Amino acid sequence: MTANTADGKEIYNTERHYHTQATDCRTNKMLYGAQVKTQYIRDTALQPYETKAETFEIFLPEGVRTVDVTVSLRYEINKPDNFIEIAKVSRTVSLDR
Known part of the structure; x- marks a missing residue:
């Protein structure tokens, strides 16, 4: 998500990642791979129709x-760098009513 002023200056930029998070029983470091015995500790993945x-x-x-x-x-x-863009939404947000 990005926010730009009217003259195009970027004032905010952030990313959020949604996926399952796995670790082993010895550390709290995230691990993946068939060679590592892991257990899911948290699932922030986006589910269909949710x-x-x-x-x-x-x-x-x-x-x-x-x-x-x-x-x-x-x-x-x-x-x-290798991604498929599913949706992109742009809006102008104002503090004035």
Whole structure:
């Protein structure tokens, strides 16, 4: 998710990852692979037809009242550079009523 001012300056950028998280019984380090005996400790994966609500707090610089927010949902295949974009939404958000 990114937020830009009206002149295009990026003021906020963050990523969230949704997947199962596995570890072994000896450490709390995340592990994957057939060679490691693991157990799932947490599952943040997105399930089919499940609604997930997220909250982002963006602290705006002095004098900025309007930002352009872009949110992208991507499926990453093996590497972060190799992905399929599932959805992308852009909105202009204003503090003025």
